[in-house]
Amino acid sequence: MFLCFTLYVLRLCYTIYMSSTLERYKREFLEHVEIEKGNSLKTVENYDRYISRFFSFAKVSDPKDISDDMLREYRLYLNREPGVKVKGQQSGTLKKNTQNYHLIALRVFLKYLMKRGVTSLSPDKIELAKVKPRSLDLIGTDELGRLLGAPEILLSKEKSTPEDKERAFRDKAILELFFSTGLRLSDLCSLNRDLDLSKDEFSIRGKGEKVRVVFLSESAKEAIRKYLNVRKDMDEPMFVNKLKIKNSAHKDASSRLTPRSIERLVKQYAIMAGISKKVTPHVIRHSFATDLLSNGADIRSVQMMLGHANIATTQIYTHVTDAQLREVHKKFHGKKS
Numbered sequence: 212m213f214l215c216f217t218l219y220v221l222r223l224c225y226t227i228y229m230s231s232t233l234e235r236y237k238r239e240f241l242e243h244v245e246i247e248k249g250n251s252l253k254t255v256e257n258y259d260r261y262i263s264r265f266f267s268f269a270k271v272s273d274p275k276d277i278s279d280d281m282l283r284e285y286r287l288y289l290n291r292e293p294g295v296k297v298k299g300q301q302s303g304t305l306k307k308n309t310q311n312y313h314l315i316a317l318r319v320f321l322k323y324l325m326k327r328g329v330t331s332l333s334p335d336k337i338e339l340a341k342v343k344p345r346s347l348d349l350i351g352t353d354e355l356g357r358l359l360g361a362p363e364i365l366l367s368k369e370k371s372t373p374e375d376k377e378r379a380f381r382d383k384a385i386l387e388l389f390f391s392t393g394l395r396l397s398d399l400c401s402l403n404r405d406l407d408l409s410k411d412e413f414s415i416r417g418k419g420e421k422v423r424v425v426f427l428s429e430s431a432k433e434a435i436r437k438y439l440n441v442r443k444d445m446d447e448p449m450f451v452n453k454l455k456i457k458n459s460a461h462k463d464a465s466s467r468l469t470p471r472s473i474e475r476l477v478k479q480y481a482i483m484a485g486i487s488k489k490v491t492p493h494v495i496r497h498s499f500a501t502d503l504l505s506n507g508a509d510i511r512s513v514q515m516m517l518g519h520a521n522i523a524t525t526q527i528y529t530h531v532t533d534a535q536l537r538e539v540h541k542k543f544h545g546k547k548s
Contacts, residue, residue, distance in 0.1 A: 261316035274331035307342040357484035380438040391431035393499035396492040402449040417518045504532045
């Protein structure tokens, strides 16, 4: 009896030790991707969540216990896991892209273990789920022109107030800046009013804490100047919410325009411009990229301007321009005069 109890305690201690060892490997891995790899804190948090989910599923106590069978069961688990709730309704199962995020995190972790000389499943064993090619939401040149000009409708009103005028100039600057720079929504929201408009470019610290240079068109600079000229406040953010400025006595009030507010105003101006498609800040970013490629820009340059870490992300835009080229070829090639 005593021998059985002793063996049980030893086995339990070993399991706890191995479990803590795995947690230590994970902690060291997360420190590695943050410090050596320079990943953003958001990326590190995602790695932590995805790997912890695998640990919780597998209840693994030793890296060498991670097997092909366990991986297959985990993939089935992910494929059958309920998706997020949208407006109280369950949205089916996890999307293929979300499943792949879990698998990518596990694969990167296993690569780290392999470099450390820790015996475990080969990272090459992990294959990602096949996903349908991503489709782009785009608006045409005429639609883009109407969208950029939509804020001027506010200025044409007979009874427009100074607040209407300032809002129109602000929104015009936002739309022009989106199309001139291809900025992500979060990047645009983070801008401050100290931009040097005597220059045609500025640096932005974007996704993944990577710094890149973006460029200002003359129309974007002019729109920003007009907006700043009618601003009466001295708040730091480039784009502000007038209502929040009026209520700034509240200690938690922030005048900076939120991403949700900008999404709403883009949607409103699309409706005013008579555009039936769903238009978001990211759709304008798509238009920025396809405009460059359609006019002869090389894909590497577009990748740098968009801030894509992987050129494969940028290549989706070439499918659009290729389709346009096919239409041109079909329309004009081999026609007899």
